[in-house]
Amino acid sequence: MAEERVEITLAVNGHDERVTVEPRWLLSDVLRRECGLLGVHVGCEHGVCGACTVLLDGEPVRSCLMFAVQAVGHQLTTVEALGTADNLDPVQQAFWEAHGLQCGFCTPGMVLTARALLDRDPHPSEETIRETLAGNLCRCTGYQFIVDAVLLAAEKRAALAEGSA
């Protein structure tokens, strides 16, 4: 079959990215290769590991289980939108302080899932955190410090909300 390419516009991290893609290209690959967003980590490519998690209209999805052409018209958020090295998002800051990462491969997916969870439920129980993060595999930490980090992130966000109120 002849190679078919289409031009699409993806709304990524608050701005429009115009890219030319084959319909079969996975969203994960297009975000990495065409948009240069290397924080989208590609692990298993069959929806098991959660490393490629991005937010689609604020909700976590596996970007390896969507074609980029399907993301047209949706708002995408990758870890690059969260914070900068000098100004980390509270979730990132909490992962740092609580040692919620070792090799860092699963971290973007963990951080984005945690962010989406806290947006939905600002004070999740430890059990909720564990269930929510069950969809993201980590082979280093044993999860305890990641759970601690999300609990700490909830505190940090509450303190920030109080400070700005």
Added chain:
Amino acid sequence: MKPVRFKYQAPHTVDEAVKQLAEAGIDGKALAGGQSLVPMMNFRLARPAVLVDLNGVADLSGMAVHEDRVELGALTRHQAVADSERLRHALPLLAEAAGLIGHWGIRTRGTVGGSVVHADPSAEWPAVLTALSAELELVGPQGAHRVPAGEFVLGPLTTAIGMDEILTRIHIPRVPEARTAIEEVARRPGDFALAGAVVVSTSEDTRWTFFGLGGPPETVRLSADDARDEERVKRQLTERVAALDVTGDMHGGADWRRQVAVVVALRAWRRVAA
């Protein structure tokens, strides 16, 4: 692991989608939430030449709660079912079952209709819809017709749907007096169920619909008289489950799965009997 090339089609109406599927014939495949099909395409176990993406078909989404029934668009996401307060009130079993499916990042994309048509033996929806006597509305070139959920799944990954048909809506009767529950055993929350049971209990009888046993959902019915005390229920369930066709795999043999099936069936029964 990347899919092979395919022709991508994004219809806006059911008629268009049906036409595109009919034209593609055996080379075509409908894409719903993609949480099972896309992994299979990434592994190149599935190599459709034409992919008909249903996500842009407005008629396939939405849910409606009526006095006597609930209607779900086939493209309703699992997470939308889990989050719907109205649905939780109208038919609590649906929300409960939706919360057991996969992980959050799977539920946000995966659809009720996609799960039913994929017909994985460990999937919750075929069993839940069978247990609730739901009807599935299929649309093909000849028009629409309905199939009872209990007759839809023919075997592992095999259903009664035609190559050029799509599942559009799911009609689920409300039985206000029925007490319902679902229980399953999985290695972690969100993993494939190793065995699961849906129970629907009325003043007339109690029915258990099992999933995760390797084939289509299987229903066991006991009269209200027979479903009175736990010893009796356990003995009869054990006998009936022993007669079911169960497939073992690396996670557990057939006999082990039968034991787990009885355990989850009893757990579910205790909740409706309490």
